[in-house]
Amino acid sequence: MITGVMLFAVEAAAEEAGGLFDLDATLPLMAVQFALLAIILNAVFYKPLGNAIDERDGYVRSTTADAEERLAKAEKLAQEYEQALAAARREAKQIVEDAQAEAQAIGDQTMASAQQEAQVQREATQKDLDAQKQSAMAALEQQVDALSQQILSKLLGAAA
Template sequence: MTQWILFAAETAEGGLFDIDATLPLMAIQFLILAAILNALFYKPLGKAIDERAGYVQGQLKSAKEQKEKSLALAQQYEQELKEVRKQSQEIIANAQAEAQKIVSEQTQQAQQEVIAERQKASEQIEAERNQAMSALEQQVQALSKQILEKVLGREFAK
């Protein structure tokens, strides 16, 4: 049977693989078609893809730079915020100390005024007591004199 197949292959024309001038012609046509497709479609498409890749890379680089700048600014602002908070706490502490000092001074002044008023009142009371005592002494002397006059008579009272 294999002999029959070989015999049929030898006698048949236009077999599956005829090697004649069509094979190089087909290869040349394929190469020309590949060159035309490359020139018309693949190069512009490749150029567009390359441009797009360059654009994307540029945007990524720009985004990274902006991210670094924003992180640096955020860090700077955090540092400034810490300094401002520290300064504000110092200002608040100074204001509280100043207010405490003013309160202490006013309290001390009020205490001194109270002491002065108390001293003045004490002096006034003492003066009034002395006045009352001298008035009482005069009245006692007058009453003693009257008592002596009534008891002993007017003659011994003088």
């Protein structure tokens, strides 16, 4: 029985005369099957995948463009705010300098008026002191005169 199967296989091999590159209907049939498989794979897998990739690419591009636009706006706003802040700082500095100058002027004026008032009070006090000195000197002169008169009268009264 094994020899019968071997004999059949040898006979079948002998009937195939073409060998390795026999060109019969198998090759075009395989080419048609390959083309059909490529068309089916393209329709089922590759096209939806390509569409998804294209949509994603479009989304990424639009998002990137939108982000760049927002970044440009943000940078412009930041620059405007920095300029406004610099102007506000200059204005604040000028206000502080003006206030300091005004305070200095008021202080100088107050100091001058205080010195003038002190001078007036000093002069008034000096006049009062001079008046008191004059009155004290007058009182002392009267007392000296009275004492001189008493001394004279005692001396003359004792001598007479």
